[in-house]
Amino acid sequence: MKIVFVTVGTTSFDALVKVVDTKQVKEELFNKGYTHLLIQMGRGSFIPTKSAGEDGCLAVDYFTFSSSIADNLKSASLVISHAGSGSIFETLRLRKPLIVVVNEDLMDNHQSELAEELAARKHLFCARPQMLYNIIASRNLEDLLPYPPADAKPVAKLINRFLGFAND
Template identity: 50%
Template sequence: MVQTRGQRSVFVTVGTTKFEALIKAVDTPEFAAALAAKGYSQLIIQKGAGEYVPCKLLPAGATSAEHASGLKVQYFDFSPSLSEYISSAALIISHAGSGSIFETLHAGKPLIVVPNPLLMDNHQAELGNHLAAMQAVVCAAPDELLSAVTSLDTSQLKPFPAKNACGIIEKVDDFMGRHRATS
């Protein structure tokens, strides 16, 4: 289910990965209350390949319900495309995968990036911190997410200039030792 008319939706995505800490961070009554206090009315969680099932905001066995905070909550594992969820959301909270980040930025949506601290290298944190320094996103660790939402002022985020993606891609390619063929 995608956001319905008149609702301000928050979409949380882990893409095709497993990121239990992010899903657990959004599955708390405190997080739901913070979203409701900010005027959001719906929380949609795409949990990916993780085993953790949102259980603090939803009754056992339910994939959607209204929480006591007034927030409508739902989750799902995967979808063939996340574009519709991204385009209809008022706020995106995403793992720090470059595909999810750039799809959200190109859609012009406010974004909180959450790097996965369990990955062996810190490329997600580097990308998230770089974009946060550009003021294009807010970057927060899973245990900082509640605070990030509470203090979030989306008007302070700057639009991401599409032309800069090539520079970042080239830097990532250089870092990974990939060399692109020139025409």
């Protein structure tokens, strides 16, 4: 079972939900070996089409909110996410392939800057909703580089020095 997990966070991002619900995107995901598409649709009003996955098609299910999407991220073979920093860094920490779709309807979208920088460093792919199909069809997820885990030691040493504790 290869699961594509889509998350929009707590916002409304119907443009992302609509594009992953298109026949073209679902067929491309299926052709790439994915078997299930699970969509966390947030406050959106667009309802995707459910499918049991019969007749050589992708199984599709959705939900609005969950107290935690950690299990969904862990079980995913591919994550397609909005540009929220929490979703991005949790997915990268789990070393899951990630496509970030920027919500162009947000004003002063600082989240796109984060996604574009991480894409430039080859940790994820960044797309606009209308470009998602092209990213899925043309990019190789094997080209993504693992995001290096953070080293908290320098920060801890600085805090210890500030508080007057001896550094080891």
